[in-house]
Amino acid sequence: MQKVIDSSLEVFDQLISFIDSIDDDIYQTHSRPLFDSNIGQHLRHILDIYQALIRNKQDTIIDYDIRLRGIPLESNRRDAIITLNTIRQWLTQLTPDDMNRSVSISTEVAISEKHSAIFQTSFGRELFFASNHTIHHLALMVTLAKVLGWRAINDYGVAPATATYLREQQSAQNQHDGVNQ
Structure with a gap:
């Protein structure tokens, strides 16, 4: 089970790095008609899931339907980073x-x-x-950021099985290139 925790920390590190790498305009902008939600709202939705898990320490049921819409971190990256780091610490x-x-x-x-x-x-x-829910939304947020002009090259939002496939493909290509030299 430690691998699940480690993976969650890895995903949070990607998420923190991504949010830190974009500017406030990209974080706050809606890109209609492609997306109705901005990056901050996607992030808030991700954090709702983790907040439900955190509340489970006191509650007997994890309630995924408690949503904190309209909170400052939907439009404030600084608040978002603070909240992300707090949840990351909880994960550890x-x-x-x-x-x-x-x-x-x-x-x-x-x-x-x-x-x-x-x-x-x-x-x-x-x-x-x-x-995994975070990875899915991170992929959406990266797509939204790219539509809005963000140009960083990264592997944010790639599912574990896809990352394994890509590593295997790269390894096979490297072996093939080594044979043909």
Whole structure:
């Protein structure tokens, strides 16, 4: 389970680096019609998931439907970086017992009407979900930043299986190039 924590920290490091690398205009701008949400709102959505996990230390159910829309970090990168670093610190304090703990989650499951369901899971599984959810939204945020003129070259927002595939492809290409020299 330590690998899940380490992976989450790696994803948070990418997220912090990305947010630090863009300017306030890119962070705050909506790029309609491509996206209705700005980067700050995507980040807030990511952090809602982690806040639900953090609240689980006191609550018996992880409730993914508690959303803190309209908060300052949606438009203030400095607030965002502070919050990211706080959650990153929390991640470093997780233990194997935390990861193996049985938990329940509550989440809305219908679009046309309000209907929630409760599922049994483990805290480690939910942290894994949060990390993959972060990767997905980081990829969207990188796309939005590029549409708005951000030109950094990076591998932010790449899923673990895709990163493995790309490394294997690069290794095969390097071996092929070495044979043909």
